[in-house]
Amino acid sequence: MLQHDVLVVGAGLAGMRAALAAKQAGANVAIISKVTPVRSHSNAAQGGINAALTDRGDDWKEHAYETVKGSDYLGDQDAIEILSQDAGRAVIELEHMGVVFSRGPDGLLGTRRFGGQQRARTFFVADITGQAMLHVLFEQLLKSGITLYEEWFVTSLVMEDGQCRGVVALEIKSGKLELITSPAVVLATGGCGRIYEPSTNGLIVTGDGMALAYKAGAPLMDMEMVQYHPTTLKQNGILITEAARGEGGYLLNGKGERFMDKYAPSMKELASRDVVSRSEQTEINEGRGVNGCVLLDLRHLGRQVIETKLAYINEVALDYLGISLAEAPIPIRPGMHYMMGGIKTDVHGATRVPGLYAAGETACVSVHGANRLGANSLLDTVVFGRRAGDASAAYAKERGHKNVSEAFVADEEARIKGILARSTDGDSVAKIRLEMGQVMNDNISVFRHEEGMKKAQTTIRRLKERYARVGVQNKGKVFNTGLIFSLELGYMLDVAETIAAGALARKESRGAHARVDMPDRDDANFLKHALVFRTESGPRIDWLPVTMTQWQPQKRVY
Amino acid sequence: MQITLRVKRYNPEAPEERRSWTQDYKVDVPEDSTVLDSLIQVREYVDDSLSLRCSCRGAICGSCAMRVNGHAALGCKSKVQKLLGKDNVIAVEPMGNQPVIKDLVVDMTVFWDKIRQVQPWLQPQGPEPEAEYVAPNEAMQHLVGVMGCIMCGACVSDCTVLEVDKNFIGPAALAKAYRFVADPRDGHAKDRLGLYNKAGGIWDCTRCFECVQVCPKGVAPMDRIMALRDQAIDAGFIGSYGARHAEAFASSVEHSGTVNEMSLVVNTFGMFNLPKLLGLLPLAIRAGYKRKMPPLFHKPVEGIAGVRRIFHKAEEQQKAARG
Ligand SMILES: Cc1cc2nc3c(=O)[nH]c(=O)nc-3n(C[C@H](O)[C@H](O)[C@H](O)COP(=O)(O)OP(=O)(O)OC[C@H]3O[C@@H](n4cnc5c(N)ncnc54)[C@H](O)[C@@H]3O)c2cc1C
Ligand code: SF4
Ligand code: SF4
Numbered sequence: 069m070l071q072h073d074v075l076v077v078g079a080g081l082a083g084m085r086a087a088l089a090a091k092q093a094g095a096n097v098a099i100i101s102k103v104t105p106v107r108s109h110s111n112a113a114q115g116g117i118n119a120a121l122t123d124r125g126d127d128w129k130e131h132a133y134e135t136v137k138g139s140d141y142l143g144d145q146d147a148i149e150i151l152s153q154d155a156g157r158a159v160i161e162l163e164h165m166g167v168v169f170s171r172g173p174d175g176l177l178g179t180r181r182f183g184g185q186q187r188a189r190t191f192f193v194a195d196i197t198g199q200a201m202l203h204v205l206f207e208q209l210l211k212s213g214i215t216l217y218e219e220w221f222v223t224s225l226v227m228e229d230g231q232c233r234g235v236v237a238l239e240i241k242s243g244k245l246e247l248i249t250s251p252a253v254v255l256a257t258g259g260c261g262r263i264y265e266p267s268t269n270g271l272i273v274t275g276d277g278m279a280l281a282y283k284a285g286a287p288l289m290d291m292e293m294v295q296y297h298p299t300t301l302k303q304n305g306i307l308i309t310e311a312a313r314g315e316g317g318y319l320l321n322g323k324g325e326r327f328m329d330k331y332a333p334s335m336k337e338l339a340s341r342d343v344v345s346r347s348e349q350t351e352i353n354e355g356r357g358v359n360g361c362v363l364l365d366l367r368h369l370g371r372q373v374i375e376t377k378l379a380y381i382n383e384v385a386l387d388y389l390g391i392s393l394a395e396a397p398i399p400i401r402p403g404m405h406y407m408m409g410g411i412k413t414d415v416h417g418a419t420r421v422p423g424l425y426a427a428g429e430t431a432c433v434s435v436h437g438a439n440r441l442g443a444n445s446l447l448d449t450v451v452f453g454r455r456a457g458d459a460s461a462a463y464a465k466e467r468g469h470k471n472v473s474e475a476f477v478a479d480e481e482a483r484i485k486g487i488l489a490r491s492t493d494g495d496s497v498a499k500i501r502l503e504m505g506q507v508m509n510d511n512i513s514v515f516r517h518e519e520g521m522k523k524a525q526t527t528i529r530r531l532k533e534r535y536a537r538v539g540v541q542n543k544g545k546v547f548n549t550g551l552i553f554s555l556e557l558g559y560m561l562d563v564a565e566t567i568a569a570g571a572l573a574r575k576e577s578r579g580a581h582a583r584v585d586m587p588d589r590d591d592a593n594f595l596k597h598a599l600v601f602r603t604e605s606g607p608r609i610d611w612l613p614v615t616m617t618q619w620q621p622q623k624r625v626y
Numbered sequence: 627m628q629i630t631l632r633v634k635r636y637n638p639e640a641p642e643e644r645r646s647w648t649q650d651y652k653v654d655v656p657e658d659s660t661v662l663d664s665l666i667q668v669r670e671y672v673d674d675s676l677s678l679r680c681s682c683r684g685a686i687c688g689s690c691a692m693r694v695n696g697h698a699a700l701g702c703k704s705k706v707q708k709l710l711g712k713d714n715v716i717a718v719e720p721m722g723n724q725p726v727i728k729d730l731v732v733d734m735t736v737f738w739d740k741i742r743q744v745q746p747w748l749q750p751q752g753p754e755p756e757a758e759y760v761a762p763n764e765a766m767q768h769l770v771g772v773m774g775c776i777m778c779g780a781c782v783s784d785c786t787v788l789e790v791d792k793n794f795i796g797p798a799a800l801a802k803a804y805r806f807v808a809d810p811r812d813g814h815a816k817d818r819l820g821l822y823n824k825a826g827g828i829w830d831c832t833r834c835f836e837c838v839q840v841c842p843k844g845v846a847p848m849d850r851i852m853a854l855r856d857q858a859i860d861a862g863f864i865g866s867y868g869a870r871h872a873e874a875f876a877s878s879v880e881h882s883g884t885v886n887e888m889s890l891v892v893n894t895f896g897m898f899n900l901p902k903l904l905g906l907l908p909l910a911i912r913a914g915y916k917r918k919m920p921p922l923f924h925k926p927v928e929g930i931a932g933v934r935r936i937f938h939k940a941e942e943q944q945k946a947a948r949g
């Protein structure tokens with residue numbers, strides 16, 4: 069049996085930041101990840117990280133206000149204040165660790181503009197900000213000597229007396245299941261994008277932590293808040309960063325019009341993401357698109373800007389479309405991108421299950437509410453990752469270790485044996501996943517309505533039944549990715565069900581949850597979070613008031 | 627589009643004689659598919675026992691390096707259409723220079739051990755400033771080019787030296803090393819250069835160019851290694867075997883225009899073929915290391931003035947490039 073004070077599940081930005089903080093607080097920390105840390109999906113973040121630096125004349129209150137407004141007033145304002153107040157420190161800390169942020173002519177950190185914000189307060193490394201940050205945090209992890217269980221897959225949480233006491237995990241290389249105990253577990257497992265098809269998210273982003281916490285009794289929150297990013301490639305869902313518009317890119321419809329003038333006269337292309345995605349979808353739906361897309365035009369930015377500041381997306385456009393951004397506009401459309409919802413935590417990352425913490429995209433603090441501002445998520449990972457690390461270390465110290473029965477491993481062994489024993493006749497994990505992805509993308513996306521969401525809900529239920537019967541062809545132990553996909557699909561179906569439940573419960577339109585059958589925001593009845601609890605008969609919804617400090621709801625115009 | 631993926635497979639759990647084999651998968655894929663898309667189609671709809679790593683599909687996570695038609699590449703950056711050979715076959719194998727775990731999955735433990743060896747974290751000197759370090763944007767831009775490395779291992783897979791010398795730190799780790807040496811915020815460039823100036827370090831590269839060719843992110847590890855060599859010499863590491871022989875070679879060529887006994891007559895490559903000429907340096911270094919380097923006494927060749935000019939020019943250019 070392996071034992072640590074704090075066990076962090078996930079080695080993306082949130083997980084590594086949490087592990088470093090817990091280590092600094094004196095805990096014996098281990099970090100476990102189903103992929104090598106630098107493969108984590110944080111590396112795909114392109115555009116940047118927000119911070120209002122006071123020595124640049126910016127004000128955290130402006131950042132906080134714009135985040136609140138962006139969230140369509142569903143974000144908890146106490147948490148948003150923490151986020152924006154701590155942002156400057158977090159960015160400078162990253163710089164000191166080694167992140168090679170772009171600079172201005174004076175050698176100081178430079179910024180670019182991002183959506184939903186009046187000021188340029190997004191710090192960036194060309195268009196590979198996530199990769200730059202992830203690799204630097206990994207460097208710090210190597211330096212720290214924190215134990216790393218690399219390519220280990222967590223199959224369940226160890227729950228005893230209502231407390232989380234560790235995990236059971238599969239060492240992918242050997243196929244061996246191990247018990248790892250710790251008085252505090254931090255889930256930093258990222259989002260759940262693969263529930264949708266297509267998605268900007270990597271194939272490993274399967275909502276594992278959300279499903280694990282949900283099963284352990286911790287509620288998920290605001291799961292209906294699924295962000296569609298305005299600029300993704302039709303063909304494979306790959307993201308074209310908002311920085312393309314931040315640097316001055318235009319959106320054009322099939323008639324060559326800059327249609328955002330109509331929908332957001334003041335912020336135009338840089339309105340909030342939900343607003344831009346809806347505008348694009350409206351253009352497409354009303355016949356002013358181009359083969360189901362609209363166009364992103366960067367030609368006027370010039371080669372120099374494109375090749376230095378937007379080099380990666382230029383590479384993507386060349387690789388997948390054969391188009392150079394300096395020469396022609398590219399077709400793009402809204403695509404599933406980010407989960408505002410997640411495991412409900414307080415501002416210290418604590419879930420409602422003792423011993424269980426969460427941070428990053430898998431958590432919902434909530435700083436993003438009904439719509440996240442671009443470049444606020446990287447910030448969320450490092451600010452709340454650190455806080456979860458601190459809090460979990462303190463909790464572990466106070467509680468100390470308890471013996472845990474090895475029976476937990478035997479249970480998981482039996483479960484996995486069961487999956488491997490099933491036949492694969494006719495059905496497959498891949499087919500079920502694709503059907504789930506399509507039904508979610510068709511019905512719980514940019515625009516929604518009752519009937520569609522119900523259809524998604526019943527389809528997911530049916531798919532769950534099929535899932536319970538489907539097996540995998542690969543019966544081996546060593547690097548059995550077939551088995552891993554099967555386990556991931558189980559997680560995704562559970563999470564998909566909570567998304568549908570939340571969406572059906574919210575009978576209004578707010579942020580990313582835009583219902584054509586109920587187009588107005590209803591503050592009187594729905595200025596509140598939807599908590600989803602697991603019960604034997606399916607998800608149960610409960611409501612929680614939004615925390616407000618300084619900003620009262622207003623009509624949202626951009 | 628009908629294609630055949632000819633995949634080299636390996637299953638350590640199978641009986642000895644059936645552990646490795648080549649398997650053909652015929653699949654129908656869209657015209658614009660990548661090799662990775664096609665492999666995913668196989669594993670999802672044909673055979674889920676085929677193991678490979680992948681995630682982002684966008685050449686950023688570094689998971690999917692493999693050998694495609696004999697050369698290391700990212701599966702997700704390799705367009706099927708450009709690779710089709712006879713009978714629409716594409717050959718897919720695991721990366722080289724790393725032990726195979728299963729099918730296309732290799733064990734990268736040694737890769738990461740070598741990354742660790744170069745102390746891959748920023749080591750600033752003196753007290754931390756309150757705000758950010760002030761640093762020229764150009765220097766940072768330059769670093770972005772190196773830290774674009776996604777640690778995929780493609781360069782390591784195809785490095786010719788690693789094939790024969792497992793102790794070589796290798797292209798990826800040395801590129802990473804360069805990233806710190808070239809960082810104006812790092813205060814330990816000299817210690818680092820000392821660290822890399824050992825057997826297995828910067829002098830072991832033969833400049834075969836493979837790593838530059840296969841790197842999917844334009845990191846050009848070989849160029850970074852050459853830059854480290856220059857800096858090592860500038861920093862005074864001339865006592866080491868590699869640097870000593872590089873210097874001897876350079877001064878010999880500069881002095882006489884040839885390194886006789888080795889038949890490395892500059893003329894062979896054309897007096898003005900500077901890259902090729904400089905490309906010979908490592909050969910001499912390795913020869914020297916193995917004590918095969920003959921004494922360097924010989925008469926200047928004709929046209930020596932030209933050779934000297936080339937050398938001085940190259941030196942100036944390198945100095946200018948380093949700023
Ligand atoms: C294409 C793209 C671009 C983006 N651009 C930006 C941007 O410019 N600015 C911004 O602020 N945000 C951006 N975002 C959002 C942001 O990148 C993510 O929300 C954030 O990086 C998530 O980090 P994380 O640490 O929570 O999770 P991740 O980085 O996804 O890490 C999850 C970790 O959990 C591990 N894990 C998961 N399940 C298991 C399991 N069962 N067992 C063991 N380990 C497990 C994984 O191995 C991984 O290490 C972008 C997102 C995408 C997809
Ligand atoms: S150039 Fe040097 S480092 Fe690169 S592959 Fe050849 S020998 Fe290896
Ligand atoms: S240098 Fe290039 S080939 Fe080598 S690991 Fe980095 S990205 Fe891959």
Ligand code: FES
Nearest residue numbers: 681683688690702
């Ligand atoms: S899948 Fe990420 S690099 Fe190819």
